[in-house]
Amino acid sequence: MTYPTPDRRRVLAAAALGRNAHTSGEVVSGGVHRRGAAPAYGDAGVSAGTDEGTRAHPAPVRAVVGEVRDVSPHLIIVETPDGHEERLVIAPWATAWRGAKIAPADLPQGAGVIIRTLRDGKVAEQIWSDITRITGTILSIVADGKDQVVELDCGPHRGRRSIRIPYRASGRIQVRHPKFEPGYLFDAIGVRGEHGAIAYLPATSQPAYRATAVPSPPPVYGGAQSRLSGAVTWADTFDEEEHGASYPMLERSDTGCADSEISCTGLPYLSLGSMLTIRNVCADRSATVPIVACGCLAGRFCDRCVECDTSPRGRIAELSPISFVELGGDLTKGCFNALVGLG
Amino acid sequence: MLETIASAQVFVLALLLLMGTIAKIATARGAAEPGALARLGPAVLVGERWRAPAMYCCAAGELLLALGLIFTELPIFRWATIAFFSMATYVLLELRRRRPDVGCGCFGEVSARPIGLRSIGRTIALTGMAVAATWSPASVLSLLIPTPGLSWTLLATGVGGALLLLAALSPELEETIARLRYRAPCEQRPFPPAAGLARLRGTAAWRAHAPLLLSEQPTDIWRELCWRFFSFPGRTPDGEMVDVVFALYLSGRRPPVRVAMVTADGEPVTNLAESIPVSA
Known part of the structure; x- marks a missing residue:
């Protein structure tokens, strides 16, 4: 007997149903296999970023996570969480974000960064520094001078979080959060600071209902559900270099969480360890990622992503930042339209 | 009398082949985009990029047989139908052994339930009906034109009996009834x-x-x-x-x-x- 783990589940399910379980794993991103990040599963039913394989694959994207050791206008040196040093050339068109767009050379030493790279991870194209996503239910709002301090309930797995909305960002955030009062949902993107997170950008248009009044999914007609279409977002509750997703429709007995099994879109039941094939239809990239957490809060958002087109209502999954970037997502935009299937 | 019952089988076979064609084309069109939740039919045994072409190919074969049964009385279409359903029986047995989680995909996404004895029994019954159809000299088109020796009652009984047998062997009906009761597909029901x-x-x-x-x-x-x-x-x-x-x-x-x-x-x-x- 072995201790039950998501990896073990994949092996057992594959044995029972005659699938191939690739426990050593490959992930496909932008049509290129990359080793060792997360296991592929099932048929390894991974599309290479195009419908029929006839169009050209988009250039592969690799994300690098770490801490800035040194930066100049043309070179950035980053120490990754496993202690390696990555030296990346900064592309002439590259930009950085740290609460606002800045020149990459202005990044402070010691700042945490996630970098979208090109050319096998040698050229930095886009840098996000100390970026964080603040998603939760508003518990209280307290004024602190001209700023506002908001206490959020970020779900049973993430606990409570206190964030600051600076005066200069409050108008931009509140215009997308018309119900800026306790009991309603909040979703913003900001920067991790010494004294907590600071919100700068709204990540969505706030749903008009209270967090406890999530609409029921629409009735399903027609045949069996063949694929899911909707918005995929990101969350920063994953480990730094973790590839994975959180998914709302996990059984409560599986997650030990009373807030799962809630979604305003008709999602099928899956479990921790199931593999999702996610295709970013905006960037035409696909990847297979494991479900590693419960997306209790994602299921409460019945919003749409308008990244490249208007998506159907509802969030299907939350990705880890590195998976989100490698699928071609822009962390400051917060979502992309996706087609999701079982990997 | 036997000829009329055999002619009824031609009618049923042509109907089922047409239904299978339409369902497979609809499924293959949907499957062109990655992200399928369920994998269907013998197409899973081939590579990802060949799945949609494999389904189109199967649909084209079914359409050809259906048209042959509808418009011609040529024996080659009768024998090809026997060969098709015999091969389908073998393929389903093989699929059941190699991928027990996969539905037969016989009628597209409706046939998502894993292949059981009923699905296999249905293809065996269809093979038997295709054998019986070789005794019929008539095409489906000629059956629709009133002829002196043709008993409509017997023909309708033959068609009805064959359809009842196929319905009893169709697991798709069970899922359809469940959908009518619960209003949600199986994967969404707690x-x-x-x-x-x-x-x-x-x-x-x-x-x-x-x-x-x-x-x-x-x-x-x-x-x-x-x-x-x-x-x-x-x-x-x-x-x-x-x-x-x-x-x-x-x-x-x-x-x-x-x-x-x-x-x-x-x-x-x-x-x-x-x-x-x-x-x-």
Whole structure:
């Protein structure tokens, strides 16, 4: 007997149903296999970023996570969480974000960064520094001078979080959060600071209902559900270099969480360890990622992503930042339209 | 009389081939985009990029046979229909052995339920009907034109009887009735784990493997779409410690159950009783 783990589940399910379980794993991103990040599963039913394989694959994207050791206008040196040093050339068109767009050379030493790279991870194209996503239910709002301090309930797995909305960002955030009062949902993107997170950008248009009044999914007609279409977002509750997703429709007995099994879109039941094939239809990239957490809060958002087109209502999954970037997502935009299937 | 009943089979075969064609084209068009939740039909046995072409190819074959049965009286289409359904029976048997989680895809996405004896029985019945159809000299088109020797009552009885037999052998109807009752596809319906465990304990697969289990309480229970998995600690007759995993399909009155024994290093253990056929 072995201790039950998501990896073990994949092996057992594959044995029972005659699938191939690739426990050593490959992930496909932008049509290129990359080793060792997360296991592929099932048929390894991974599309290479195009419908029929006839169009050209988009250039592969690799994300690098770490801490800035040194930066100049043309070179950035980053120490990754496993202690390696990555030296990346900064592309002439590259930009950085740290609460606002800045020149990459202005990044402070010691700042945490996630970098979208090109050319096998040698050229930095886009840098996000100390970026964080603040998603939760508003518990209280307290004024602190001209700023506002908001206490959020970020779900049973993430606990409570206190964030600051600076005066200069409050108008931009509140215009997308018309119900800026306790009991309603909040979703913003900001920067991790010494004294907590600071919100700068709204990540969505706030749903008009209270967090406890999530609409029921629409009735399903027609045949069996063949694929899911909707918005995929990101969350920063994953480990730094973790590839994975959180998914709302996990059984409560599986997650030990009373807030799962809630979604305003008709999602099928899956479990921790199931593999999702996610295709970013905006960037035409696909990847297979494991479900590693419960997306209790994602299921409460019945919003749409308008990244490249208007998506159907509802969030299907939350990705880890590195998976989100490698699928071609822009962390400051917060979502992309996706087609999701079982990997 | 026998000729009229045989002619009824031609009518039913042409109808089913046309339905299969339309359903397969609809499924293949949908499957052009990646992200399918369920994988259907023998197309899963080929590579990802060949799946849609394989379904189109199958649909084209069915359409050709249907048109042949509708417009011509040529024996080649009758014999080709026999060959088609015989091959379909073999393919379903092979698919059931190699990918027990996959639906037959006979009628596209409606046929998502794992292949069981009824699906296989249906293709055998269709093969039999195709054999019977060789006795009919008429095409479907000629059946629609009133002729002196043709009894409409007998023809309608033949068609009705064949359709009833096929309906009884169609697992798709069961899922359709469940959808009418619950208004949600199987993968979206909640099923309590305890109820699934109770159901599992009533199956033949459980009784066959119960002596190997070290505990009747599962170490892990999880669910993926319409499948509920139960993992138990077990020991093979050779004394090797294994995990015995049961996969229970959550829809239908007599749900399919799959079992596997897996060692700690992830290797499936072949059950000798299953691998060596009993010949005496």
